[in-house]
Amino acid sequence: MSIEKQEENQEMKRELGLLDATMLVVGSMIGSGIFIVSADITRNVGSAGWLIVIWLLTGVITLMAALSYGELSAMYPKAGGQYIYLKESYNKLIAFLYGWSFFMVIQTGTIAAVGVAFAKFAAYLYEPLGDQNVLYTLGNFKINAAQLVAIVTIVLLTWINSRGVKNGKIIQTLLTMIKILSLFGLILMGLFFAFRQGTWDSNWTDAFRAVKWDVGSQSLVSIGGATLFAGVISAMVGSLFSSDAWNNVTFIAGEIRNPKKNIGLSLLLGTMIVTLIYVSANVMYTAVLSMKEIAFAPADRVAVAASQYIFGAAGTIIIAVMIMISTFGCNNGLILSGARVYYTMAKDGLFFSPAAKLNKYEVPGWGLWAQCIWASALCLTGRYGDLLDYVIFVVLIFYILTIAGIFILRKKYPEAERPYKAFGYPVIPALYILAATVLSIALLYYKTSTCGWGLVLVLLGIPMFYLSQRKEPAKR
Template sequence: MRDGEKHAGQVGGERKSPCCCCAPSAIRAPSDGRILMQAKPEMAEGAKVSKVDGDKKEEAVHLRREIGLLPAVCFIIGTVVGSGIFIAPKGVLMNSGSVGLSLLVWALCGVLSLFGALCYAELGTSFSKSGGHYTYLLETLGPLPAFLRLWAEFLFIRPAVASYVCLAFGRYVVEPFFTPCPAPMVLIRLVSILGVTFVVAVNCWSVTLASRTQVTLTFIKMFALVLIIVPGVIALAKGKTENFQNGFEVDALTLDKLPLAFYNGLYAYGGWFYLNYITEEVINPKRTIPLAIICSMVTVTIFYVLTNVAYYTMMSPVELLQSEAVAVTFADRALQGLASVVPILVAMSCLGALNGGFFGVPRMLFVGAREGHWPPIFSMIHIRRQTPLPAVLLMYPLVVLTVMTGEIYQLISFASFSRWFFIALATLGMLIHRYRFPLHPRPFKVPLVIAVTFTVVCFFIVGLSLYSDPWYTGGSCALTLTGVPVYYLTVHSYRLPRRWKRVYNYLSKQLQILLEVAQQEVKTY
């Protein structure tokens, strides 16, 4: 990793890509004899550059701009609408205590997510780099918060979130075959691992294939929501309103549980920031990012509230709390003829969310490695597939391990604290950057009241969660802080023993040759 001191005093400025300490200036690929060249930082996007021009530029190793408006909208919706809306209603109701308050939580989570998405639309158009949270923390608050975001994402946020979705996928695939008996947990975990293996393979194979898979799965999951909403609305129109009587009884509500209700709801909305991970691959990002974010989040909020109304129309609160798979229980009540189809649709929805996560998050690790905050091998791209292969593969082992050992509701609380803490830091950094650099170009500017409201609410929820669930949120905080000594040892001062450095460089060279990857040859930001 490069010395982190090189970033000092450059917040908001331009940085050079790190040198590949794990490879010589040219490495010959074992399969076709191509020379794996170093990145050429001076190559600006769209410029005429010697040796990389026309067809040669098309052949150069770099991530291409292939995400238009429809794929961008599908990318956000497909990542947001995953397992959450089919599992989180139980957690929201359990911690809010009443039907009416749970619906209010769902609506407020949608509004809060929209506010956050608008803030990230400004960030995504103000900074042209991919990387999402990491890039914005680096540009506004400096290298240490940015590194801690990378560290937390790798160590437990991504494994926990992906495992949650994987286990939901496995449950919805397996449970219909064992109804009314409980499905074996071993089989659920096995199917979950098969699901994540498929998604990793797709994202390693082709960016285009991963994008088309996301669009297809998005249409499938929206059809699943429509299939739930329509019978619920019809039953409600016919007067089936008994479950909404006295909907705002708050006897079961305690203040310490309310943040957990919001965590479950916000988790179901999580994913509105994923498009910012792939800014460098979006066509005309200054227009596409804000438009895609606004369209997708308004659509998701409306669908989520209507879906929960449909749940409560056909199921009592007690029945919903007793259900391990809410959508399956709903289908048994309202869609007898199609009850067997709903679990398949929900499983495809989970697969789409998983695909979106594995498409976006590796780009954050990719950019972190490019900036010198992560091993340089992870800033490399496959010479033929044009995918960030090492960054995608890095996430796979920890996700599999978490799937084998994790519990589905504990995973939400464990990951949410650090996730929302860093989101709050990113929007706080946006406000600080506005004050420090008022002339910085901002093609999209969110109203100040929205940015301040979102930041304050995020910090409030994060702070209150430490009180309401100190075990898991405290553990999440402690694991995040373990990145501080790692940063100062490996990035800031790079004080590793010389023998360790030689071994590390040797293994990196061999891994680069084995995976057939090279640094990007065209600057994409």
């Protein structure tokens, strides 16, 4: 058989079961955010009640999206996930704009941000690995040790995943189980052994007072009306980023056993597990730390501040190791799943043609390394906060379009097989679209300097699409 014929007959192996799929959902969602972003949330909304409301609201929004996605994943159990759903609901242009944004910032930007977070906590164990250790300077451009550590981890995980889906599966399942057990252990230790009655009473007395923390004076300022709304919107950037990537399991549908059942179920189980962990962790923070200690934790490392009360002097090392495990596992899931989108795009002639081929380990190796190179380049920007704004705004745009696609597909293909139907249709999908639309418009208004560039990036994909149409589609 010719090499060309062998390439045509290559298929991805269905080696992932329900446990593996659920661990991918959980592992891709839990990275560094839960250990860090509660500080910024607290600065924006001030009180314990509002802190928990932000996390609960984020969990409900994420769960609504996951329940809606189940219908799409059951209808189209193929590699590519959201890209496929958008193509079937709308057209190739909309699907390409998603794929373009996915490669330019959604997936690669998230990989870069998580990689930088890994490096920052590695510096706890060995200080020279931190971002204060500048290795090279050219004008305003600087390369520090933390950026190089982030790049090394991305390259290592890409190499592991390029050698077969089984390798990535083993790492993902093992590290995700470790991080779940570690987080639950941290939460229980905090609630039962480091609980501070005076701190808890202080935090939860008048817990829903509308306030924010003034960074300069580190004092509370009363807010209300539009200012409160702006604070909630700004606060949700971090919680939404921490709860994103739940849909990564849909990208590897071609490698999941019984995908019509297992993808939807893994989305439900995974998002519920993560929401429970996130809300519980923040309840624990309010039992161990004052709201001021949460808001102004050094370098926003809330979990480190809490662990020092829980574990004493060893707390910093314990939490640093936990976060390194968490972020390493998170990036493994992101890297594993991301290249499957480029593979499917290339099959449609909308990405570089080499990405449409599987390597000898039957995974899209070219796409994995292309993703690795661009994510590594984004690490060199070193702008973690800006990456969060870019990613969340762009992600919300395409989540809205994707879930609106459920309504479109119900009209276009009313007789199509739907092994699973969106829970609460049409109310829950409509509520998600409404909530996400309000959030995205508010983000564009309040964070124009970053979200505006995210919108520009999406629109730049339009001329790129028409340029790509000049090429012949890759052979199937």
